[in-house]
Amino acid sequence: MTIGLNHYLFISAVLFSLGVYAMLSRRNVIAVLMGVELILNAANINFIAFSRFGGINIGGQLSSIFVIVIAAAEAAVALAIVLNIFKNFKTVNPADADTLRD
């Protein structure tokens, strides 16, 4: 079978699910961030796939570029937050940082 849109979509779906899994299950905030990166990559794969096989052409790639930029900003801000969390809670477990409950 010729490599087509479906293959990309499937890989992106798997990547997205794994990202979600990592984001929900990991006990380390940085691992959670990694899950977020996986999700963003899954989204990018979709953009690229539709750019290649769909009707949006180069626009998909441009969107991917914006996503990558946002991801970089997100990573920077998130890591800053993580460092603050670690400083305040002495932990990187997101389950322990549950003061939002109160």
Added chain:
Amino acid sequence: MFDLIFYIFAFITVAGAAVTAIHRNIVYSAFALLFTFVGVAGLYVMANADFLAVTQMMVYVGGILILLIFGVMLTNRIQSANIVVNAGSRPVVAILSLGLLAILCAAFFGPSATHSEKSKDGKTATVSSWSNYTQQPWAATQWNKDANVRILSEKYGAPSEAKTHEGSSGTSVEIGKLLLSDYLLPFEIVSIVLLVALVGATMIARKEPTPEEEALSESLS
């Protein structure tokens, strides 16, 4: 051959992602993430997005991943048992994720993504709604120049000679043109967002000044 390479990249991507999501050791996860990023970059290449593949490698592997590893190192000592994080056996989350996968697959390939179509011999067959995309010929590594020229010329008139770079196999030119034309505003906004995010990250992450330092800074000001 082409398919094989695709599958290899796909495997690297998915396997890396799986290890990233599942492995207990955060360092291993970060390392597996490197493979995923590389794999994804490979997939980009396979999809004729060479510029993006390079960007992926530079930003993700060289930037974000390094940033993440810095984070790991700042929050954990290597020898600490805290590095080993209980990453697995969260059945609910696993089920949810699998459910999500199923939903996505259903959305991509399920009944809603198919429609009935009469074939030439008069038989009704169920075909994917993406079929018209897949039917688009695989244009090898060559970007459909004509198509692009056609689109651009429709908008901006006939392209200049310089821009019609014969034999040029890349999207850098096209992307650069678009970023400074059609996508100028988003481009600028994103750059400002990036700037703000970086300044903010620095602001957040910086060490709280001690009272002495505060007093010193006040006296200096």
Added chain:
Amino acid sequence: MHQLISLAIVILGLPMLSFLIIIFNQKRFQKNAHWVGLPILGTALALALYICVTKLSSIPETLNFTFNWISFGDVPGIGLLNITTGVMIDNLTAIMLVVVTLISFLVHLFSSVYMAGDVRYSRYFAYLGIFTFSMLGIVIGNNLFALYIFWELVGFSSYALISHWYEKPGPQNASKKAFIVNRVGDVGMWTGLMTIYATFHTFNFSEIFAAIHKGLPPSFSLLGMSPEATLTAAGVLIFCGAVGKSAQFPLHVWLPDAMEGPTPVSALIHAATMVAAGVYLTCRIFPILTGDAMLVVAMIGGFTSFLAASIALTQNDLKKVLAYSTVSQLGYMIMALGVGAFSAGFFHLVTHAMFKACLFLGSGSVIHAMHHSLHHLHDHHTDPQDMRNMGGLRKKMPITATTFIIATLAISGIPLMSGFMSKDEILAGTTAYSQLQGGIASILPWFGFGVAMMTAFYMWRQVFMTFFGEPKKPEIYAHIHESPKAMVIPLMILAGLSFWIWYGANPIDPANGWFMKKWAATPASVIPQNTAPKFASHSEATENTVAHTEAHTEVTTTTTEHTAVTTEHQEAIELAPHQEALEHKTHEVAPMGMLISILMALTGIALAWFMYLKNTTLADKLARMFKPLYVFSLNKWYIDEFYEFVFVGSFMLIARSCAWFDTNIVDGAVNGVGKATIVTANIFGWFDKYIVDGSVNLVAGITQIIGLGFRSFQTGKIQTYLAWALAGMIIVFAAFAWGWKLL
């Protein structure tokens, strides 16, 4: 207020003064309480003698002093209601004053030696004082209510004196028995009092008599009985008090037991005065006794005298014999009053008081000597009161023996003695009554004469066993000594008073002696004619027809006598016809009765002499021969055992069944209610806890569970929020994917 009334009140107060002085200074008078008691009683005796002489010689009318005691005002439904009390001095009172103070004084004197060294010497004299006070109160009261109060005081002081040696179980039980048995009689007495008071609103003797003489109102009714029957009942009920106090059958059981008290107390209380109070009471209510009531009184008295005499035959305890003798003689008096021989009954009361006090004090003297002898021998086991340990004492104790024998002659009814006179009159009256009344009363003379013989027998048996014959215990006999002067002087006085001369000039004609004729004349009966004895209505007719020739002169003499009587009583009530008939008959039978009585007494003495001096083995032989009778008598007819079984036993049974009822039924009911309450409360509690609270808690619980459910969303964990968001997203996706089509 007449001078004599004032003096009587002084006499009443003197023993009380003695009591108060001693009881509040018991320690101080521990050794010499008699120095308080003797002068005071001596003064009282002197005053009493003065009153008696004055009253009997120069004041024919009854002195009466009445004052309002409690005024209830105008009581609704009754009208003006006052309880009055007061002092009355008639001949009876005057004589009784002397008797009581004299014997009390002599007993004080006797006790000063007899009780010397006792641990509660002063208290003993104090109680003697309050007893004398109570007894005098009975005597001088002019109404039933005052009499009743002092009556109970007498009972109390008797109780206190019997239980003088309360360390020992005998006196304890005896005192309780005396008190309780007396209560039985007093209940009847109180009921009788109230029966009379309810109608006549007075306790005063003369007012009651006057009211009854006027005629019985229809309202005079007890438990729906007719007025006549009620009068009988009232008489018998008041007589119940006398039955208790004078130890008449069936309440005689306390008196022999009361001998547990000190012997002088027995002499004072249980021989001379207190037991005579019952007789005195019967004398007081004599005018209102109906024919039926008199029959009851006579039968009880007659039977008691026989019962007690038969028991006395076999007793070996010196004091027990005298005790049963006392019961027997009291029965005599009661019988005399029952048959209407008022003068004879009261006469016997006085003479008996003298010689029986002498006998008791004499026995006390003997016991005192025996006690000292035994004490000398360090013998604490031999009974000093048992006659079988005595014998031949007259040689060692001549004065005691002589006085004792004189008194015994008196009680046996030997001519020239006081007892002969009074007993003879009683027997004559009884015979006359039985002949007139007939029927069941015919047995009374048999009782009377039989008892006369038995009395002579057991008294002389006692004399022979104690003072004659060989000493049974020589070692004890060796240490016997005559008692001191303080003890023998009372004996001599009392023995002297046992001669006839004090009561009438002619020793064989007591009826015309001054005591019976002038001092203790029969009061007129006030009962309605239809309640009088049966012989009342037709007696005059029979008298007139059968004996009209010989009796005619006597009738005229009696009427002249009655004029004397009427001058004595201001009320001037004629003797009732039945009384006159009885007097006639008594005169008729008197000589015959006298002969029989002397014969009986001599027979008794001879028998005693034969059995206990001449042929000493005969008594044991007879005892073996008539063993059932002997044992029956020795065990006092088993009356105590019968009471123990029937009354005490049934009372205990009732008490136990009441206790059972209490514990099982009453307590059970209470506990059942309690348990039912608890069960109900538990049910309600359960209902409250599980149904009411449960429903409330259920609402709260549901809220809580829902809250818990929703709370689990709010974990504060970012990943959980994400998971929920994802789940929601999946649902939305699923809805879009399939649900839309289903719709």
